[in-house]
Amino acid sequence: MKYMPVLVVNMMEGRTDDQKRSLVENVTNAVCESLKCESHKVKIIINEMPGNGYAIGGKLMQDTDEKYKKR
Amino acid sequence: MKYMPVLVVNMMEGRTDDQKRSLVENVTNAVCESLKCESHKVKIIINEMPGNGYAIGGKLMQDTDEKYKKR
Amino acid sequence: MKYMPVLVVNMMEGRTDDQKRSLVENVTNAVCESLKCESHKVKIIINEMPGNGYAIGGKLMQDTDEKYKKR
Amino acid sequence: MKYMPVLVVNMMEGRTDDQKRSLVENVTNAVCESLKCESHKVKIIINEMPGNGYAIGGKLMQDTDEKYKKR
Amino acid sequence: MKYMPVLVVNMMEGRTDDQKRSLVENVTNAVCESLKCESHKVKIIINEMPGNGYAIGGKLMQDTDEKYKKR
Amino acid sequence: MKYMPVLVVNMMEGRTDDQKRSLVENVTNAVCESLKCESHKVKIIINEMPGNGYAIGGKLMQDTDEKYKKR
Incomplete structure (x- = not known):
């Protein structure tokens, strides 16, 4: 089955x-278990998003989360 | 941690x-377990792909796999 | 400017x-205003997602939101 | 080479x-020729887009192109 | 409404x-205004595209637009 | 025809x-030839994927293909 x-x-x-x-x-294991595929x-x-590459509620993550603040 | x-x-x-x-x-469980997120x-x-919406090696799935042949 | x-x-x-x-x-207006492009x-x-095509927290929307329950 | x-x-x-x-x-042939892959x-x-699923310049295609007008 | x-x-x-x-x-404001969501x-x-990561009419932007020429 | x-x-x-x-x-030539578009x-x-940004069969490419091993 493909x-x-x-x-x-x-x-x-x-x-x-x-x-x-x-x-x-x-x-991968989760997908195979659910769909019975190889x-x-x-x-x-x-796809990794930088702090200025993702926004929630109109704010960049780098402006709302210390962890992603620009160094 | 977001x-x-x-x-x-x-x-x-x-x-x-x-x-x-x-x-x-x-x-979802697999992601949470790996990334320790909520x-x-x-x-x-x-995104579900029809038989004429996915191709491998230049051939549509509906032309190479009985399961996706157009009825 | 392109x-x-x-x-x-x-x-x-x-x-x-x-x-x-x-x-x-x-x-489109918001993008043009921010990026000064034409x-x-x-x-x-x-891309429109059906009730069984989007999940949050491991649950399909059709199972958590009356609005997207399958008729 | 993968x-x-x-x-x-x-x-x-x-x-x-x-x-x-x-x-x-x-x-597929074009990709193989350029990247020398199998x-x-x-x-x-x-991904097929309906007339009300694609917009250019802030207008839906179904409103700007006779070919995609809703029947 | 979700x-x-x-x-x-x-x-x-x-x-x-x-x-x-x-x-x-x-x-974000434009989306909320149109869809009445929070x-x-x-x-x-x-997703930011470099000059050699976007093409129009078969030409890379870095080859057609001075602004994206490789330094 | 658009x-x-x-x-x-x-x-x-x-x-x-x-x-x-x-x-x-x-x-681009292949698309134009097939769809008769300009x-x-x-x-x-x-979208270029690094060795630790693409996986097949649950393994990162950098761990399965010498060419993408991290230097």
Whole structure:
């Protein structure tokens, strides 16, 4: 059965490679478990957003969250 | 900690609502486990692709997979 | 000055064409005002999501919001 | 060499399946020729936009182009 | 009423943070005014494109617009 | 005839500008040939993915392909 899921994960930048490894492994397993597809069919694109690349309620994250303030 | 993951899942159309329920629940748990974020921060957009809306190797899925042949 | 903004608006389905007219007009004006670009350079793609095509906190909108329950 | 191009084609709805066949075949060949990758590595997602799902210069296509007027 | 708009703004790189602040504020207000939703429900992802990351008519912007020429 | 194709090409980072020039030129020609549209109507966004920004089968490319190993 060809399900071909292609996922895009938009998340704030700053995660370690190990966190990304855990993310893609866990999300791939979750997709395979739910859709009964083979893991090598699952593709994941990670799009990292900087503090001035994501806004909620009209405010940039770098202006509302200390963690993403511009250094 | 605000991680705000917004995911897009591109997959072939035809899954049941229960499969989608299991998908969004499992994927959300996987994201939370990996990124240590709260589940209500995780948004998932499901984009369903018809047989003539996805191609691999230059061929439409409806022309290469019986399951997606146009009825 | 060529700024070429291409926007994608992912929103729940169910809006009227007049709401969409108001949306694309207001958003285009907002982009032009902020970026000082010409309106004909601004492209907007509207992606409408059904109740079983968007999830928050691991739950499909059709299961958490009366408005998007499947009829 | 793994290049893994995943393409998304956003275009107005209304094309025939044969036009889509020609599109995915020609675009896949173009990608392979430019990037020297194997065709089965190339994935193409086609996103069809209705007349009230695409706007230029603050106007919906269905309001500016006879071809996409709502019937 | 939960409308949950998630917007992606693809634009050429090079804007100042103040231009981005004005952009996300104005676009959020425009969305709220048109869809009558609350501003904290509106998410905006900004995707900045370099001169060799955007093309019109088969030409890279860095080759057609002095402003995006590679330094 | 306004077909307005907007393409997004997600590919691994590391290509030269000349490869990108060839890519956008060939893909634009392919789209115009298939859809009989004018080339200046075709927009292409190139999204380059780092080795830790793309995964297949639950593994990051940087962990499975020598070419994308982190230096």
